[in-house]
Structures are given as structure tokens and as C-alpha cells.
Amino acid sequence: MAKVFIDGEAGTTGLGIRQRIEALPEALGIELLSIDASLRKDLSARQEMIQKADVAILCLPDDAAREVVTQMSGTDTKILDASTVHRVAEGWTYGFPEMEGDQSNLIRSSARVANPGCYPTGAISLLRPLVKAGMLSSDYPVSINAVSGYSGAGKSAIESHEKEGGPAFFLYALGLEHKHLPEIQYYSGLDKSPLFVPSVGHFAQGMIVSIPLYLSELSGKVTPADVQAALEQTYKGSEYVKVMSPETKLLAETLAGTNNMELRVHSDSKGEKVLLTASLDNLGKGASGAALQNLLLMLGH
């Protein structure tokens, strides 16, 4: 049996991972180690659990994740960190298996894997293939708009939406320095940090990430069909990432409860501009679903 410990198992992401592990067939042979609830914030008790595990998944606030990793020494336990702390850190593998041909193998052989942020999963999946194909110059001034279900903001936000009923919709991170920008810029291959405006709607789960582009500003004579083809080529055969036909209306909640992500290229009739969109469940492919994919790879499945 492979032993897995979820540090922060009572939180939104931790609980989502636990439920997904519990739903796996027994044949996968995963045993979940659980800490006594009264000790869940006791560093030495948590370290003991981490030592006993083959893989420890950190579902903690950033400072607590940083602390537990800093204090770690001489352990063979593999770490999958769901926090923001190690996503662009040296020695850590980015846990987005579909990002690159050999990314799954890198995750499989890594002892330290960082689970991607929800918005970056959508943004990188759209931008990176275009930069790699030479269509989107690395110095393009990229703008990203996104809307998330309120569950992305953790336990206390969920409580306030579910008990107090709102707010209906709001923009945030208006200082234009959202914590996801470093990973979006780095893994998309951009020179400039994008202009990123996230928002939250009064629905629990779901997300749309949208990126508008002027085709006249891309390199060469690029058509919407070329953009679509570059995405299709990148995600050909992928189980969870699908390139779809454009829609006239896109709903944020369609993929709630799944680990799927759908990418689309919308364009005007003259073919002068495109709107790239990624739809996903912020708690699925944007969090716990992706963590389960990474866990299975780290356990050699």
C-alpha cells in the first residue's frame, strides 16, 4: 500500500483531494494517513505524519506550507504542494502534466511537485502553445480576464457566500499584482507580466479564463484557424484538456465536478481578432483534480 498524508485535509482543497482519493478503485492501493483533528496545526505531529507517508500533499496557507518545507530534512517522502509558494521555485516540478510532451514523466520522477494555480492552468494552456509556435511574441502585452466560483477563495469565503448570500459579482486583485502572475508569465514564456483581472461570481464552482488578441499584432499572417490548430496539436490525445468549437455563449459552471478543461478560439467574422477561452472547474482541474492526477503520477501510475 502507498501511504498518503494530506496536511490541511480539513480545508477546501484538502477535502476535495481526500474525496477524490476515496473514490479511487481499491486496486490502486492507496492508504490515507489522517492526523488527529486536535493536532492538525501541531508542526511536530504533522512532520511525523509526513515522515510516515510516501507522498505528502500540502493544502495549507502559503506561510504554513513554506514553514513545513523549510523544516523538512532527510526525508524520502515525496511532496506535492498545492500552495503558491513553490510554483516557480528551483528544484520543484510544475504539476501541469499536459503542458509539455515529457511533463508527465518529469512529475513521475520528481520528489517535489507544485500543483498549479487555477487561473494559471487556464492561461498557460492557451498562451504557451502560441508562444512556442512563434505566433505570439514573448513581448506581446497580454491581458487576461477571468471569473471564478467563490469556492476558489477558501473556507471563510464559502461560508460567507452560503450563509450571507453574496456578493453577486466583484472584481479583485485591482492592484494588478495577483499572486498567480509569476507562474503565468514564467510557464507561458512571456517577457512582460500580463494585465490580469480576476473576478468572483455568486456560484460555487466553475471558471472561465479569457484572453483577447489582435491577430494583426501576432507574428506572421495568423488566422483563427491557425490558432485553433496550434492548440489542437498541443493537446491531441489528452484525456482532460480538449480543444472545442467556439460558442456564442459560454457558461462558467458547465464543467463543475469534473477534471476537464475546454479551450476555445472565438473570432470576429473578418478574422481580425480572437478571444481565447479556457473553461474549467476551479476546484477540479484548477485544484484537487489536478492534484489527484499529480499524485497518481508521483506514485508511479
Ligand SMILES: NC(=O)C1=CN([C@@H]2O[C@H](COP(=O)(O)OP(=O)(O)OC[C@H]3O[C@@H](n4cnc5c(N)ncnc54)[C@H](OP(=O)(O)O)[C@@H]3O)[C@@H](O)[C@H]2O)C=CC1
Ligand atoms: N490550484 C490549487 O492547487 C489550489 C490550491 N490552493 C491552495 O491550497 C491551500 C489551502 O487553500 P484552501 O483549501 O482554499 O484553504 P482553506 O482555508 O479552505 O483550508 C486551509 C486549511 O489549512 C489549515 N491550516 C491553516 N493554518 C495551518 C497551519 N499552520 N498548520 C496546519 N494547518 C493549517 C486550515 O485549518 P482550519 O480548518 O482551522 O481553518 C484549513 O483546514 C492554499 O495554499 C491555497 O493557495 C487553493 C485553491 C486551489
Ligand SMILES: CC(=O)N[C@@H](CCC(=O)OP(=O)(O)O)C(=O)O
Ligand atoms: C476566487 C479566489 O479567490 N481564488 C484564489 C485563487 C485560488 C487558486 O487556485 O489559487 P491558489 O492555488 O494559488 O491558492 C485567489 O484569487 O487568490
